[in-house]
Amino acid sequence: MQVERARWEPSAAATEPIREIYLRTFRQLRPRTPLPEVRVEFRAYANANAQIKLEHGVLLVRLADTLGPAPLEIMEALAEILLAKLFRHPVPAASNDRYRRYLNRREVRNNLDAVRQIRGRKRMSPPQGRAHNLEEIFEDLNRRHFFGLMARPALGWSPQASRTMLGHYDPSHHAIVISRVLDRAMVPKLAVEYIMFHEMLHLRYPVEHKGSRRRVHTKDFKEAERQYPRLEEAKAILKKLLGTNQPD
Numbered sequence: 001m002q003v004e005r006a007r008w009e010p011s012a013a014a015t016e017p018i019r020e021i022y023l024r025t026f027r028q029l030r031p032r033t034p035l036p037e038v039r040v041e042f043r044a045y046a047n048a049n050a051q052i053k054l055e056h057g058v059l060l061v062r063l064a065d066t067l068g069p070a071p072l073e074i075m076e077a078l079a080e081i082l083l084a085k086l087f088r089h090p091v092p093a094a095s096n097d098r099y100r101r102y103l104n105r106r107e108v109r110n111n112l113d114a115v116r117q118i119r120g121r122k123r124m125s126p127p128q129g130r131a132h133n134l135e136e137i138f139e140d141l142n143r144r145h146f147f148g149l150m151a152r153p154a155l156g157w158s159p160q161a162s163r164t165m166l167g168h169y170d171p172s173h174h175a176i177v178i179s180r181v182l183d184r185a186m187v188p189k190l191a192v193e194y195i196m197f198h199e200m201l202h203l204r205y206p207v208e209h210k211g212s213r214r215r216v217h218t219k220d221f222k223e224a225e226r227q228y229p230r231l232e233e234a235k236a237i238l239k240k241l242l243g244t245n246q247p248d
């Protein structure tokens, strides 16, 4: 069954107040720097997600379309978080708290739950495994690599101990599933973390379609993966233990 997810198409009138928020917050943090041009774009990220960069005098703000209906006070909290990160300031705790609470709000979560219910439950075991806890690993990576901004999808261990697919992200269930073969004390946490990080990048960088071609691991995806500290070490561990180090 196909479920058409409601998409929020922003008009210029809708993005204008958001632009103003970024200009105002920028002015507060950098009173003497000339104001950049601000561009706000909404992207069909698979998750509540946000990015910011400042290049050649343009401040580019990319927001997941799921954030489109967020109230302006939430947009303001997010602007404070993103700009603080951009300028390497400490993130104001109150803004962080307000934004996290919005992501956890009933209607925001219900939307995802409804989609999951209609599509049926994903077969997987709870995130707390025998040796590793996927929720802890997810939240730790979220803090370290995604500014804590990634809303948590469903997480679980696969029913089968697959060696050919060590992990995958299933967009229809909005779930990250990690192969049970990794839930053993002899598998160092670093190796599980790398597979989880890879799957989180699938949420962050959705599949690109160009004509009939479909690119799952985009250029941006690969570039982000290379930034992972101890990447080679993690891959080497998996190769040695399992003879493979392939996430999906």
Ligand SMILES: [Zn+2]
Residues within 6 Å of the ligand: 198, 202, 217, 247, 248
């Ligand atoms: Zn992949």
